[in-house]
Amino acid sequence: MTISPTIERPPSTIPKQIEDLTMLEEVAARTAGVSRLEMCIQCGTCGGSCPSAADMDHTPRMLFAMLRAGMRQAALSSNTPWVCVSCYHCVVRCPQNVHIADVMYTLKSMAIHAKLYKDATAPDFSQTFVDMVEEYGRSFEFGLATRHYLKHFPLRLPGMAPMGLGLLSKKRMSITPSRIKNIKQLKSILKRAKELEADDHD
């Protein structure tokens, strides 16, 4: 099923290669709840409230303008959603009640789908976390940390050893995962959910 635009437009005069005017609607349609993304008035309150804006390629405001302009490639390869810390400051301050943090989650999943992210650190971390959860039904910090740090931050490991040992010796981290009883049920649910998600995106 394709995501069909809900607004009828006159024939476009924009050159075909840059025309991607369904982008905004597609992002909205793929966001949980009612995103209200199309209500953005470009006031910039989001970027001004953001604790990690300094590390972003584009502020949320700029990114939303890019979505509106149909700049698919640029928007999906922006590091902005990956640097978002989900603090929800922008969400409670937005005068238009745009669900900004949830739009960021949508953009991450679209960037993964389109393989447009620039740096694999964050997507890999999320995927590793999810792999563990799908396998055990619970998060598994030790497995996650070792796999992630060996791949992405090997040089940080020596400096972090005392902390890791501290957590282990204080029994704040276990070296074996714990599994839920009915993992079979969870796996069937997630399998079905993935099929539904794939059908929805075709």
Added chain:
Amino acid sequence: MTEYLFYPGCSMESSAKAYYDSLMAIAGPMGLKLKEIEDWNCCGATEYLGISLTPAYALISRNLALAAKQANGTKTVVAPCSACYLNLSKADFYMQERPKLGKMVNQALEAGGLSYKPGSLDVRHLLDVLIYDIGLDTIKSKVVRPLKGLRLAPYLGCMVPRPDYEHRWSDPEHPVELDLLLEVLGAEVIDYPLKTHCCGGHMTQIGPETAFELIRRLISSADQYEADMMVTLCPMCQMNLDAYQNETNRFFGTNFNMPIMFFTQLMGLAFGLDAKDLGFGSELVSANEALAKIGVEVPLETQAAPARPRKKEGLPMPTPLPTNAPQLPKDEEA
């Protein structure tokens, strides 16, 4: 006794064991009967939502479905962890706001023989239940050892007061609930301006420089207010501020030594409970000095072993460069 469905979340069993232990210790005196949801699974934290929508919400909703099935007269789910609390309430709220999501999630749940009718549970945070159901008066009546002389910085982090779909908190940016609770315990509570600012979340794992700066801001502000410790209600915040404090110090050349405790641990102390039953000693930045101010000693067996002195001739360890360090000129591309 008021009975609640209880969703502990993964951290309570591992990194935030102190939170779990102290909560179990105060549950009796508070008249909280917590019935753990049988066979609950991880909520997906902030990771699954960024991978795929329907599976992420199906993962969260399996817990809601189990809770609704096991609810015996009660419809309130209590979550002590911020990310769990937000994810559970977010799923419940969005499935009502957008029925299509609820429909897809239920189709997925059906594969496991489960279903959930959005809106049939109340998802609430532990602090919310303590303040608004149990009440400050009851809490105050249990205090036998007031935390007099202890200066505390109340720190809530982001995901409890925001986005607050159900309008449960006094303010999304400067809520007073935690301050009031610590005050009735007899502590000196500072008006901590960064009480709902971000601890860095998962950035400690994927973009450490971003996280270190956020951690530095929080601890440095609490330090300037001369807080003896920061008191939090979130496993992720506790982990970032406690376990990464050392790395943050090394990164900025600072020397902060700020203990980060869970509010339930301080409640237990004020109720006269034994520090060893409240998870004290499992923090990496020791709270012993601060606790000595109120005459509490941490049991020896849980104290950290003294650090082994490092040999002078040891190999140098790589340390990250400060951001303002001079950069080597980049090689010209051949």
